[in-house]
Amino acid sequence: MVNLKLLSAQLVFLVLLFSVPLFLAAGTLAWPAGWTFLVLFFAFTFALTAWLYRHNPDLLRERMATKNPGQKSWDRIGMSGMFVLFLAWLVLMPLDAVRFHWSHMSLWLQIVGALLMLWSFWLFFATFRENSFLSPMVRIQSERGQTVISTGPYHYVRHPMYAAALCMLLGSALLLGSWFGLLAALLLIVAIAIRAIFEERTLQQELQGYADYKTHVRYRLIPYIW
Numbered sequence: 001m002v003n004l005k006l007l008s009a010q011l012v013f014l015v016l017l018f019s020v021p022l023f024l025a026a027g028t029l030a031w032p033a034g035w036t037f038l039v040l041f042f043a044f045t046f047a048l049t050a051w052l053y054r055h056n057p058d059l060l061r062e063r064m065a066t067k068n069p070g071q072k073s074w075d076r077i078g079m080s081g082m083f084v085l086f087l088a089w090l091v092l093m094p095l096d097a098v099r100f101h102w103s104h105m106s107l108w109l110q111i112v113g114a115l116l117m118l119w120s121f122w123l124f125f126a127t128f129r130e131n132s133f134l135s136p137m138v139r140i141q142s143e144r145g146q147t148v149i150s151t152g153p154y155h156y157v158r159h160p161m162y163a164a165a166l167c168m169l170l171g172s173a174l175l176l177g178s179w180f181g182l183l184a185a186l187l188l189i190v191a192i193a194i195r196a197i198f199e200e201r202t203l204q205q206e207l208q209g210y211a212d213y214k215t216h217v218r219y220r221l222i223p224y225i226w
Contacts, residue, residue, distance in 0.1 A: 002057050007064060011049065015042060021087060026094035033110060033176050034094065040114065041172075044121040048128065058144065059128070062135050070139035072202060075195070079137075082191050089188060093173060093181035105177040113174025120167035126153050127160045134161060138199045140206045148209040150216070156223050158214065159196045163221045166192065196220050 022034050052060040096102045128134055130152035133141050140146055153160035166189050173181035203210040220226055
């Protein structure tokens with residue numbers, strides 16, 4: 001069974017993690033783009049959580065876990081660094097777009113950002129629907145009988161969740177109206193790409209059939225590019 005108290009606490013923490021840095025750095029609650037970002041993000045987050053609770057509670061429990069002895073040590077270190085970088089990114093965008101007004105972005109670009117976020121949500125959902133082994137940690141889930149997934153978005157790229165994250169990062173920076181946030185998002189994307197490379201080494205060495213899968217699906221994140 002899913003621990004509902006723990007799940008509720010984690011969702012509350014996630015809301016605070018996003019909203020507090022954004023609006024403290026902005027220095028005001030009168031920021032329509034910030035509220036739009038939060039509403040879009042958490043509407044999807046809550047909907048996806050409810051879907052997992054009903055249709056794939058095993059995956060929800062896996063994603064709720066904060067540590068596992070099977071997680072690679074390099075992944076623990078890398079995720080800590082990415083978390084710090086992500087928080088810095090959340091603070092940078094409101095400082096840029098609201099408090100200091102360094103960036104001036106047109107409304108149509110912010111709308112494009114919102115649409116890009118919505119596209120990322122669809123890709124996230126398609127990935128979760130297809131892959132019951134979508135752990136937030138790099139580890140082989142032998143206790144759950146992990147196998148190679150090659151259907152759905154995995155037919156086109158080997159890491160569709162990372163591709164969705166790429167779209168969400170870029171879309172979020174555009175929606176929030178921050179050019180500096182867009183540049184910083186590129187750093188996060190580079191970090192994600194590095195993690196994908198290291199993760200693939202683990203999968204190729206320890207997950208039966210992954211090496212063969214790589215010969216059929218050539219691209220990691222972006223079809224026909226990389």
